[in-house]
Amino acid sequence: MSKLTSESKFLDFSDYGRSFGKLIARRLKNTKTTPVHVTWMFILSAFIALFFIVQGSYKLAAFFILLKSGIDAADGELARLKNTPSHTGRYFDSVSDSILNLLFFMSFAYVTNTSYVFAIIAFLSCQMQGTLYNYYYVILRNRSLNGDTTSRIFEKNAPNSFPGESQKNVNRFFKLYKILYGVFDWIIYKLDKSASKMETVPKWFMTMLSLYGLGFQLLIMSVFLILGWKEFIILFFIVYSCLILLFIGIRKFFL
Numbered sequence: 001m002s003k004l005t006s007e008s009k010f011l012d013f014s015d016y017g018r019s020f021g022k023l024i025a026r027r028l029k030n031t032k033t034t035p036v037h038v039t040w041m042f043i044l045s046a047f048i049a050l051f052f053i054v055q056g057s058y059k060l061a062a063f064f065i066l067l068k069s070g071i072d073a074a075d076g077e078l079a080r081l082k083n084t085p086s087h088t089g090r091y092f093d094s095v096s097d098s099i100l101n102l103l104f105f106m107s108f109a110y111v112t113n114t115s116y117v118f119a120i121i122a123f124l125s126c127q128m129q130g131t132l133y134n135y136y137y138v139i140l141r142n143r144s145l146n147g148d149t150t151s152r153i154f155e156k157n158a159p160n161s162f163p164g165e166s167q168k169n170v171n172r173f174f175k176l177y178k179i180l181y182g183v184f185d186w187i188i189y190k191l192d193k194s195a196s197k198m199e200t201v202p203k204w205f206m207t208m209l210s211l212y213g214l215g216f217q218l219l220i221m222s223v224f225l226i227l228g229w230k231e232f233i234i235l236f237f238i239v240y241s242c243l244i245l246l247f248i249g250i251r252k253f254f255l
Helices: 019-026 035-057 058-081 087-112 114-145 167-191 193-197 205-214 214-226 230-240 243-254
Strands: none
Touching: 019 035, 019 058, 019 193, 035 058, 035 087, 058 087, 087 114, 087 167, 087 214, 087 230, 114 167, 114 193, 114 214, 114 230, 114 243, 167 193, 167 230, 193 243, 205 214, 205 243, 214 230
């Protein structure tokens, strides 16, 4: 099962790691490896990247950030190949991404002697950008016939567990998810309530929004590190948030 039907698929700039993720998933399909194991793999890759950032080996850090992005696509692909959807796995993935993003920005502040206050602002900006993209993307997924509906437009209550997973684990990770994402979800929803009533989301609009996807955000970090622009990463993500209101305005007034 794909996240989107062929009719709904769009050029996603943040999804460049999908082919690599599918390759990993196919190799692991007939093994005992679970999607959660794969999530731990991208967490490990991220921590290796953090180590290299602190050590000043920025090109190696960029490599492991991009590797993290590729592996990040594999856990969901493996769940689909094994037909083992999991709310626990999805929330664990999202919670891990949020914490790792915070650590990335804190590490950038550390190596550039930037105030950690600005690092936190950049992290919050990054989270808001990703939430905007995910909001419209989940709407598109839920409107796609036979598309993946593991994600929900409104995350108000913990969902019922799938067969094979513990409801207690789902509840625990849902609470963590709400702590890390709840405020951002609420803000984006308040800014564009009517979006949830759309029958579909245009492909060209989703392509523009994919510039806010996590994969593209990690690509930006990596490119800046390779080019020796580490001092500008935090400032960039703060300023980059200016496009949020532009995207919402386009959606509300032209779609």
